[in-house]
Amino acid sequence: MSTPYPTQSLDSSQYFDTFGDLLGRPWRGGLRLRDHKHLSSGNAIRPFPSGATALAIPLEQGRSRARPCVEPGQRVLKGEVIGVGDERNLWVHASSSGIVKAIAPVTVADRDAPVQAVHIATDGRDEWIARPTPGQPRTLAELADFSMRMGLAGLGGAGFPTGVKLAGAGLTDFLLINGAECEPFITCDDALMRERADMIVRAADFLADLLGAGRTLIGVEGNKPEAVRAVKQSITRAGSRLKVRRLPERYPAGGQPMLIRALCGRRLAPGQLPAAIGVQVLNVASLHALGRAVFAGEPLINRILTLTGSCAHPGNIEAPIGLAVRDLARFAGAETTDIHVGGPMMGRALDDARAVIGKTTGCLIYGARDWLPQPEPAGDCIRCNRCVDVCPMALQPMSLYAAVQDGQHRALKTLNLDACIECGACSLSCPARLPLRDSFRQGKRDLQS
């Protein structure tokens, strides 16, 4: 198949950008992307078949580090604590029953450096530890602590511990649930909303009560009508206060500043946390995990991820954390080792074939060369302004790029590099194929050092 993906364009309303505010668009810029979601959205979520396999469960998640509390040779049950955290660090649990083999580094598919992990040889019996029906957390502080103990991390991408986020909540006017899933190819949140809307709605109501949130809104991109319908039906059944809002099909509709602006009209200033403007944002999968933890006593040991691209059985699969990417390939019927992790905009190529699935690994695209634009040699900037037109944060990528190249740190600050959400819209729209987003990541590292 010839590179079908890079089809993109300025949003048609881009032409009227001068009048964007008058037309009431919640946010400027962005791109229409060819979404390729039909590849994987056809089937129901499948569980990964239990059977003896090897898991390597990462103890680190972003800045969170758990202390291992098991030893090689020890038998662990599914859901048993294998890493101890605290109020900033997430607890880690065994995703299946088996024998601990080692505590050694492993590469997580969507992360750079290898992290410490507990390697478990599972016995295929998938035996649960006794789950005491937890007394439901009755205050926000209790819930925050409970979330840390249940290993709940944001499943949308950044993997920020849900407990830390909740602990930082002040007076909350809006609880916003992110079901935008604006990246092409990925359908795991879509599948989740279609199939498990009841749990999402229940968790949303529970969390809204604890937060004292005045309004609860879930934003879903317009290309997921079935998900919208399923969530609406659950809301009616449960008599929930949750409201569904369709988001425009414009990347990055799920970016936090865009989502907040579109759902409740507030502006999140760069560097500001949503809590500072009375908003809490949770990804729909994170909320679902919270619901499972609260109502079923299940820690976060599985995640739903999309297998798509050139494979025999694309679709969404509920896989244990720590599963090797190689095992998934067999399941998906993919032969290629050319794998892209995450969405085409924010994701990356998988370079370590022994990598495992982490909590934030949401998508594997097989045969990246067939589906995604391949790097082209960069030319010179012709100041066409497309990057500025598509930047949802209204930054000036072309000026920022020049400043990064010249190492002008002061200019980087004046041009608000810190506001860049690294969505990659600029890189995709650049006719000279300049690596804009990559250079901004570099620029941010330069500024920190």
Next chain:
Amino acid sequence: MALIRSSSPHLHNAGSTPKIMRLLLIAALPGIAAMTFFFGWGTLIQIGWAMLLALGFEAAVMKLRRRPVAFYLRDSSALVTALLLGLALPPFSPWWLTLVGVFVAIVIAKHLYGGLGNNPFNPAMVAYALLLVSFPVDMTRWTAPFVLHADDGWQVLGLIDTFKVIFGALDHSAIDAFTSATPLDELRHRGGLTTEEAFRESRVLADGVGAWHAVAAAYFMGGVFLLYRKVFTWHTPLAMLGSLAAISTLFYLFAPDNFADPFFHLTMGATMLGAFFIATDPVTAATSNRGKLYYGAGIGVLVYVIRTWGSYPDAVAFAVLLMNLAAPFIDQYTQPRTYGHAKPKRGLKEDA
């Protein structure tokens, strides 16, 4: 699989730099065809000759700069510069005029400033302005449209003769029948006549003006195509044509005997070529959409001012160059507000 999102007809991907440049070349085809139809083979020869020279100079400079020659030739930007110059030069201008022009455009105006993307002035317009100032006689000897010297049928100077004229084998005096002043020139040097009298007395203004109308229409078509393909946004052309129309309407209403009507200004000279092919050059224009409105409007006003009170008949090159000069300044004051920030950053204040 189609490259275009089928559900939305207007969502074309403008693509890479080489693709943008090729679209520009394609969009100029109606204009080239109209120029050739009305003014003969000279335009085609000029464009071909200019393109050959441009590729040669571009390759030579890239070699000197130790850059990959093939990669940079493929982006076709030199061809676009050559095309614009070829369209702007009088169809019968001698070969060395084009040579000087292309050398100035590619080597001096483009590469001495750092190559594609770094040149502050539109290379083709720098060359045109330099030629106009240095060789006014050659630059103002325009070709008469065929409608002036044939009552029936299409009669232009033959292809071979045109070659001979351009490359010096045939003297210009031999083809006097095929040359004339342009309408803008005629109107400027009308002596004591009112505009209405000039339109009646002058043959070019009375009978030949339709050729220029048709050429303008052809450029306009190309421009609409480029807008449709989102090679540029509407801001610059609309602002330029709008301001030119507005200011010429104002003076025409005020004193129709002394000033030409707005339609004349919109269709004569390089107005349409300038609005869609020259002013829209992103490298030398203002960048933000609001900036482009100011930039385009500035060009429109300057075109009118120079045409009416300046000492040159047409003014697009000078107007574009002057606004090129102003573009960085406009940029400083028209940057959009960063999301979440209360105020846009304006001007050169050093507050960081």
